[in-house]
Amino acid sequence: MTLSLLLSFVGLCVLLSITPGPDSFLVLRFSIVDARPGIAAAIGSALGGIVWAVVVAAGVAALLEQSATAYRTLKVIGGIYLVYLGIRALVEHRKQRGTDTAQVSGQPSTGAATSIRSAFVAGVVSCLFNPKVGLFYLAVLPQFLTDVTFANTLALGAIECTIAAVEMILLALLASRAVAMLRRPRVRARLEQISAVILAALGIGTAASAA
Numbered sequence: 001m002t003l004s005l006l007l008s009f010v011g012l013c014v015l016l017s018i019t020p021g022p023d024s025f026l027v028l029r030f031s032i033v034d035a036r037p038g039i040a041a042a043i044g045s046a047l048g049g050i051v052w053a054v055v056v057a058a059g060v061a062a063l064l065e066q067s068a069t070a071y072r073t074l075k076v077i078g079g080i081y082l083v084y085l086g087i088r089a090l091v092e093h094r095k096q097r098g099t100d101t102a103q104v105s106g107q108p109s110t111g112a113a114t115s116i117r118s119a120f121v122a123g124v125v126s127c128l129f130n131p132k133v134g135l136f137y138l139a140v141l142p143q144f145l146t147d148v149t150f151a152n153t154l155a156l157g158a159i160e161c162t163i164a165a166v167e168m169i170l171l172a173l174l175a176s177r178a179v180a181m182l183r184r185p186r187v188r189a190r191l192e193q194i195s196a197v198i199l200a201a202l203g204i205g206t207a208a209s210a211a
Contacts, residue, residue, distance in 0.1 A: 002146065009144040013160045017167035025198050026126050027168045030119040031175035037119035038172025044123025046165035049133060051124075053157020056137040057150045077129050083200050 023045040031038025127133060141156045 005144045005146070009156060010159065010163065012140070013163040014167075016160075017164045022126055022130065023123065023164075024168065024171060026122060027172050028175050029198075030115070030122075031172040033115065035172050035176035037115045038176060039169050040116045040120040041123035042165055042168030042172055044120040044125075045127045045168060046123075046161045048124045048127025048130075049161035049164060050158060051128060052133045053137055053154055053161065056134055056141065056157065057153040083204055087200060 023041075026045070027038045027041045030041045137153075137157055137160075141153050144156060145152050
């Protein structure tokens with residue numbers, strides 16, 4: 001790969017990373033409560049991207065391009081998962097008041113650790129069941145390579161995932177800081193509800209588009 005191709009690829013990745021997508025909204029959803037779950041979701045999504053890069057580098061992702069059934073199945077599963085996350089977020093929102101009360105009373109809470117772990121898993125699963133990530137790597141990465149090999153393809157995939165992770169971590173930090181400035185419970189509650197609805201809507205749209 002030449003330096004000009006590498007710089008062009010990095011520029012493309014930066015542009016794509018600032019385009020809102022399911023992973024960005026997922027990070028926002030977790031960042032509303034705290035920056036740490038948002039960062040965990042961002043890292044999880046990046047790890048899912050690395051898995052896709054390995055799959056594409058091995059040539060397996062070509063099956064998705066050739067098999068409409070496999071592509072639709074992945075989209076439906078991914079859409080259902082996003083809907084599940086949205087619904088779960090709405091349900092957990094109702095329980096949040098009780099958790100806040102317990103924390104104010106000085107009672108121990110393990111919610112933070114659980115939230116970070118679940119946010120990381122959500123980021124990984126959301127990315128893994130998004131076939132557009134694999135097809136992006138399959139279609140775009142070879143255009144920036146003078147020699148298409150496993151190592152070169154994986155290297156570009158790692159670069160894209162790193163850029164996306166940095167962007168989403170910054171998004172998580174900015175979102176949590178913005179929420180910290182709006183500490184009124186009613187405002188935070190509305191933001192959580194809106195983000196949950198957006199996730200569910202994205203899931204429905206993703207599953208419906210598979211038809």
